[in-house]
Amino acid sequence: MSDPRKNTRDIYPATGTELTAKSWLTEAPLRMLMNNLHPDVAENPHELVVYGGIGRAARTWKDYDMIVAALRDLEDDQTLMVQSGKPVGVFQTHKDAPRVLIANSNLVPHWATWDHFNELDKKGLAMYGQMTAGSWIYIGSQGIVQGTYETFVEAGRQHYGGDLKGKWILTGGLGGMGGAQPLAAVMAGACCLAVECNPDSIDFRLRTRYVDEKAETLDEALEMIARWTAAGEAKSVGLLGNAADIFPELVKRGVRPDIVTDQTSAHDPVNGYLPQGWTMAEWKAKRDTAPKEVAKAARASMKVQVKAMCDFHAAGIPTVDYGNNIRQMALEEGLDNAFDFPGFVPAYIRPLFCRGIGPFRWAALSGDPEDIYKTDAKVKEILSEDAHLHNWLDMARERISFQGLPARICWVGLGVRHKLGLAFNEMVRNGELSAPIVIGRDHLDSGSVASPNRETEAMKDGSDAVSDWPLLNALLNTASGATWVSLHHGGGVGMGFSQHSGMVICCDGSEDADRRIARVLWNDPATGVMRHADAGYDAALDCARENGLNLPGIL
Amino acid sequence: MSDPRKNTRDIYPATGTELTAKSWLTEAPLRMLMNNLHPDVAENPHELVVYGGIGRAARTWKDYDMIVAALRDLEDDQTLMVQSGKPVGVFQTHKDAPRVLIANSNLVPHWATWDHFNELDKKGLAMYGQMTAGSWIYIGSQGIVQGTYETFVEAGRQHYGGDLKGKWILTGGLGGMGGAQPLAAVMAGACCLAVECNPDSIDFRLRTRYVDEKAETLDEALEMIARWTAAGEAKSVGLLGNAADIFPELVKRGVRPDIVTDQTSAHDPVNGYLPQGWTMAEWKAKRDTAPKEVAKAARASMKVQVKAMCDFHAAGIPTVDYGNNIRQMALEEGLDNAFDFPGFVPAYIRPLFCRGIGPFRWAALSGDPEDIYKTDAKVKEILSEDAHLHNWLDMARERISFQGLPARICWVGLGVRHKLGLAFNEMVRNGELSAPIVIGRDHLDSGSVASPNRETEAMKDGSDAVSDWPLLNALLNTASGATWVSLHHGGGVGMGFSQHSGMVICCDGSEDADRRIARVLWNDPATGVMRHADAGYDAALDCARENGLNLPGIL
C-alpha cells in the first residue's frame, strides 16, 4: 500500500475574486488550508508537513481532499468539524458560529507522550498539528520574523544599551520558524551565525533572502562574522553542521558570541533533531524504521548542546531557550542545570503579553501583494504615532519576500486589533482591496496558550500549568463568531508540554463581519490581558483598567 | 485568616416564576449553581463540595458570591467566563452564544498530577470540578440512579438470564453517586450490600430512601442478605465498615456475591478513600496536615481491595470497575493484574453510547414537582412504545425523592433528545409548565469524554486516549447555542485520567430557544455517534446512517 501521506501533487490556493466555495466564509479556510501547503510556504508539502518537525495541515491526502470537498459544499449556517486533520462531521449551526472547528493532537494527560502519540500516528489515528499548521494560518517564515526581531531588539535593549551594531548571535536551525532568525537579527542590527544540518534548508533561506551567506566550515563562518562585526555590518551566515558539534566546539575555542539561542526542532526527538555523527540520509531512513533509536541518540546530542549553552550562560553571555523545549530534553537526559538559562518569554516577551500584544497577522485572499501594501498603509495611518511599528513595516516590505498568499505580521494588542480589523473590512466593502482579508494569529499569543516551558514559564503566581485559559479562549472565540477556531496539544514544545488555541476571522466586507470582528478581535486579546491580570502582573491590571474590561474576580 | 472555603451559610435556589436575574437565560445558571449547593443536594455544601470527593461548585465563597453577582447583572448578549470556579471575565457576545463558559481543573498534561493540582489548590489557584459539580448540573443521586439501574439490568441480562431475583450485589461507597447503587439494585430486582465507612453517608441514604437498612457488623448484614435473597425480596443494606477490610474478609469466608463492584472515591487518594485501620476523625484531620501520608496509606488499602475484587473475578463472579479508577491505583501500587476485570462501560454501556444514548436530564426551575410529573407524562406520550422507559419513569416517580429543584433523568439518544427538548419548550411557552426547564446531561456521555480507564476503555480502534472529541463537543455546543458549556479535566477518575465537557440548555419557551434546542440537542448526541462511528462500531455507523448524519471522513 502506498503511504497515504505521500504524494507528488503541488497545491496552490485559488487567487482573485472568483469563489470556488459557496461564500467567502468557506472560501477563506479553503484558500488558507491550501496556502499552508503551497510549495513556497510549507517545509515538506508532499508529505503534508507545513513546519515544526511533523506539523501537518491534514492527516492524509485523502483527508485533505475530503476537507476540500466539505468546505466547497459547506453552507453559511453549517460547521465542519476537523479531528486531528480528518473531517469528521458537518453540523447545522448558525451564521454567527464558526464555519470550522478543529481539535488536533489532544490526548488525555496520562497518555500524552510521544510514545503513545507515535503509536496512534502509526495506526492512522493522529496528526501533529503544531500551532498554525493544523489550524491553517501559517504564513511562512514571515510569521515568526517580527516576533524574533522584537525578541532580539529587547535583548539588545537589556544587555547592550539598545545597540546591536558589531554584535553577533549564535543559533541553530533554519527550518520553517528558525529560518527567520538570521533575517530578524540583521533587521535588529546584529550579525548571525546559524548552524543548520540540512543543506536544503540553508539554500531555501538563501533563495528567500532570509540568510545572506553560506559556509561549509566553522572557520569560514567565523571569519565572516569577524569581518562583518569589525565593519559594523549586519549580515548573516548559515553554517552547514550539527549544532551539537559546533556549540561545544565554540565553547572549547573560547569564542564568545553576544547572544546564544537555538531553534532546532528539539521538541520532537524522533523527527526534529539530527543526532551527532549521523548523516541526513541515515537519519531520514531510521526515523521510520527505528524511531526509538533515533530519539535516544537525538536526546543524547541535545544534552551536549544544552551543556554548551549552559557554559555560555555561565560565562556571562545572554543565553535563551527559544521555545523548542530543548532544556526539558536535556534535563530528562540528566543535565540537572539545564534550566539555568531562561526561556525567551519571561526574559523578553511577557510585558507585551500583559497588554495583549502578540503575533497578529493577516493575509490577502486575492493573492495580490497590492492588497497587503494597502493594509500596511492603513496600519500606519491608524497608528500614526508608532514609529517602531512604522519602521517594522518599512523593513518588512523591503526585506521580506511573500510566500504563498501575501501576508503581513504586526505585533499589536488589545484596543488596536479590532480597529485594524474593522478598517480592513471597510476597505473590502468599499472596494479598496480586491478581495477579502483573513485575520488570525499564532497560538503563541497572550491568552491562547498554557506552556510551562515557554509562554507561561515562571508566571508570577505559579499558574504556569493551568490550561483552563486556552480552553476558555477557544470557547470565547467560538462564542464571538470567529470563522475558524482550533484547540491543539503539543505544538512547539512537544507532546505533554502545552495546550493552545487558534482563531481566524474573515473580513468579507459585510456588516455581519463588522459585528463579529468587533467582538472577536477585542475579546481574543482581552483574554490574554485577563489571564495575565489574574496572575498579578501590574501591566496587565493597568491595561485591563484602561480598556474598561469587566473582570469580576480580578479587578 | 479564616478558610475561604468554609462557611455556615445555607444556599437555596429561588423557585417560582419571579426572576432574580435579568432573564431566564441567566436565571437558569444562577438557580442551578445554587441548586448544586442546596443542603439536600450537595454532600458537603458548607465547604462548597457537591459530590465525588472534592468536586466543587465554586472555588471559594467569595467566588461564589461574585459569580452570583455577575449572573444577576449579565445581559442576554454577554458571556461570563468561569475559570476553575472563579469568575474571571464578562464579554460581549451575542444572543445565540452561551451565557456562561466554564473551564475547570485543566492542566497541561506533563503537570496533570494530583501533586501539582494539590499544590495549586493550596495556593488558591485551582478547584476540582468533578463532572457536574463545577458545571452546575448535578441533580443529586438521582442523576446516577438510572445509569446504575441500566448497568445492573444489563449485567443481569448478560450473566443471569435477565433475572436478578434472589441475587445480590456487593459494592463500596454510599456517597453522592455511589448512594444510587442500593436503590438501582433494588429497582433492577437484586439485593445489595454496600460497605460505607461514614455513618453520616449511610444515614443520609436511609433518610432519602436510597438504602433500606443499616448494619454495624458484617454478620448482621450477611444475615439480612441471606434472608432477603431466600425470600426473593429485593432490599438493600448499608454496612458500616471499610471496604478494604470487608471485601477480603468475604473472600476469606468463601462468600459469593452475584455481582461485585465499588464506588468509593478511589480516584482521589487524598480525599476519597479511608485507609484501613484509620478512624474517620484521624482521616479528616490528616487530609489537611499530612496529605501525602494519607494518599500513601489509601493507595495501599485500595490495592488490598482490588486484590479481593480480582479474587472474586477469578472465582467466576461478574466483577466490574465502576468508574472510580481504583484499578489504576492498585496497578500503580504494584498489583499487576489489577485490570483483570473490566470497566463497566465496555462491559455494559458502550452499545448505548453508539446510539448517542446517555444520561440526559432536566430540572424544573419553578421548584414545582408537578412540572416534572407533566414532563414525565410528555415523555411517555412521545415515546409511547418504549415499555422499558415507561417502567423506569414509573419506578423513578415512586421511589426517588427529589433533592433540591425537582429533576428527572432519562437515558435517551440521538433523534429523541431534541424532540423532548422542543416539546418541553412548547409546554413552557403555552403555560403548561409553570416556569422554564433546563436540560443537560452528565459529562459521562457518549460524545463528551475521553477517559481510557472508563468511558473510552478498550475502544475498538485503540483511540481511548484521544481527547480531540470532548473538545470538539464543547466547541460545537458553544457554536450551537447551549446556555452554558464546560470543559473539565480529572472528574471521576482523577487528575491525568480524563477530559470531558458538559452542556446545559434553557427552555425558556421562546422561539429562539426552539432553534437552539433543535441544534444543540441534535448535535450533542450526534457527536457521540460520530465518535463511536469513527472508532468503527457498527451500531454507531448504522445509527449515523439512519439519522442521516453528514460525517465526511467516516461514512
Ligand SMILES: NC(=O)c1ccc[n+]([C@@H]2O[C@H](COP(=O)([O-])OP(=O)(O)OC[C@H]3O[C@@H](n4cnc5c(N)ncnc54)[C@H](O)[C@@H]3O)[C@@H](O)[C@H]2O)c1
Ligand atoms: N519561539 C517561537 O516563537 C517558536 C515558534 C514556533 C516554533 N518554535 C520551535 O522552534 C523549533 C524550530 O521550529 P521550525 O518550524 O523552524 O522547525 P523545523 O523542523 O522546520 O526546522 C528545524 C531545523 O533544525 C534543523 N536541525 C535539526 N537538528 C539539527 C542539529 N542537530 N543541528 C543543526 N540543525 C538541526 C533541521 O534540519 C531543520 O531545518 C521547533 O521546536 C518549534 O517548535 C519556536
Ligand SMILES: NC(=O)c1ccc[n+]([C@@H]2O[C@H](COP(=O)([O-])OP(=O)(O)OC[C@H]3O[C@@H](n4cnc5c(N)ncnc54)[C@H](O)[C@@H]3O)[C@@H](O)[C@H]2O)c1
Ligand atoms: N460510574 C459512574 O457513572 C460514576 C459517576 C460519577 C462518579 N463516579 C465515581 O464513583 C466514585 C464515587 O463517587 P461519589 O460521588 O459517590 O463520591 P463521594 O466522595 O461522594 O462518596 C464516596 C464514598 O465512599 C466512602 N468511602 C471512602 N473510602 C471508603 C472505604 N475505604 N470503605 C468504604 N467506604 C469508603 C466515603 O465515605 C463516601 O461516602 C468516585 O470515584 C466517582 O468519581 C462514577
